[in-house]
Amino acid sequence: MMLTIGITGGIGSGKTTVCKIFELLGIPVFYADDVAKHLMVTDEILIDQIKLEFGSAAYLEDGSLNRKHISSIVFSESQKLQKLNSFVHPAVFRAMDSWVKKQNSLYVLKEAALLFESGSYLQNNYNVLVSAPEKARIARVMQRDNISEEKVLERIKSQMSEEEKLAKADFFINNNEQEFLIMQVLKLHHIFTEKALKKD
Numbered sequence: 001m002m003l004t005i006g007i008t009g010g011i012g013s014g015k016t017t018v019c020k021i022f023e024l025l026g027i028p029v030f031y032a033d034d035v036a037k038h039l040m041v042t043d044e045i046l047i048d049q050i051k052l053e054f055g056s057a058a059y060l061e062d063g064s065l066n067r068k069h070i071s072s073i074v075f076s077e078s079q080k081l082q083k084l085n086s087f088v089h090p091a092v093f094r095a096m097d098s099w100v101k102k103q104n105s106l107y108v109l110k111e112a113a114l115l116f117e118s119g120s121y122l123q124n125n126y127n128v129l130v131s132a133p134e135k136a137r138i139a140r141v142m143q144r145d146n147i148s149e150e151k152v153l154e155r156i157k158s159q160m161s162e163e164e165k166l167a168k169a170d171f172f173i174n175n176n177e178q179e180f181l182i183m184q185v186l187k188l189h190h191i192f193t194e195k196a197l198k199k200d
């Protein structure tokens with residue numbers, strides 16, 4: 001039986017970097033955050049819901065998402081963030097389910113920033129948390145996205161705490177730049193492969 005494995009981590013923890021390593025091993029990865037972004041500009045129902053809630057300024061003239069406008073609202077007002085999530089997440093779950101059905105692998109990964117917050121982790125056989133010291137995460141995101149420390153902290157605050165995530169995770173990857181990432185991924189790949197073969 002094909003296993004489904006959730007993978008998450010706070011902003012800047014390195015979860016996408018970890019998923020790229022799994023992809024090199026041939027493991028299919030569903031990037032929920034990318035699909036969310038895609039659906040937000042293509043799914044008509046979703047677009048209407050977002051416009052109603054955040055105004056027509058939620059989209060730019062070319063139809064792309066006005067990220068600055070939306071993030072300035074949702075990351076300073078948690079109720080607005082909950083609203084946005086309640087529009088986007090059901091659409092992402094549907095896309096994820098149909099993607100999983102099309103895969104042919106011993107196991108697949110579902111990468112999502114809000115795996116635990118959204119409750120989608122309950123659907124998976126196992127869930128992995130990628131973790132890194134907060135200082136490193138802030139520095140990486142400031143550099144990657146060219147945003148201020150304050151903006152990164154706003155997002156960190158809107159996500160579940162590391163302790164809560166750790167309590168829900170089955171496996172843990174430490175991306176602190178001291179323990180090699182590739183070795184940790186290979187160990188998990190071995191474990192998931194064995195577990196999938198045992199389930200057959």
Ligand SMILES: CC(C)(COP(=O)(O)OP(=O)(O)OC[C@H]1O[C@@H](n2cnc3c(N)ncnc32)[C@H](O)[C@@H]1O)[C@@H](O)C(=O)NCCC(=O)NCCS
Nearest residue numbers: 010011032033036067070071085088112113114155158159
């Ligand atoms: C708010 C938006 C417009 C900000 O866009 P922006 O390009 O600045 O950020 P990006 O999407 O690349 O996200 C960067 C990181 O921010 C954090 N983040 C994004 N959305 C959320 C959220 N809803 N709650 C908490 N943290 C979030 C995550 O760590 C994410 O990896 C965008 O993230 C969005 O549309 N989010 C809602 C959809 C969603 O829930 N996405 C993430 C989970 S599927």
Ligand SMILES: Nc1ncnc2c1ncn2[C@@H]1O[C@H](COP(=O)(O)OP(=O)(O)OP(=O)(O)O)[C@@H](O)[C@H]1O
Nearest residue numbers: 009010011012013014015016017113140144175177
């Ligand atoms: N071990 C590492 N050493 C140095 N840089 C790293 C390391 N791991 C990740 N990075 C860099 O840090 C940044 C954040 O990593 P990545 O995009 O994988 O994180 P993420 O958890 O997916 O973040 P987000 O939630 O914001 O999407 C990237 O620019 C990445 O190249």
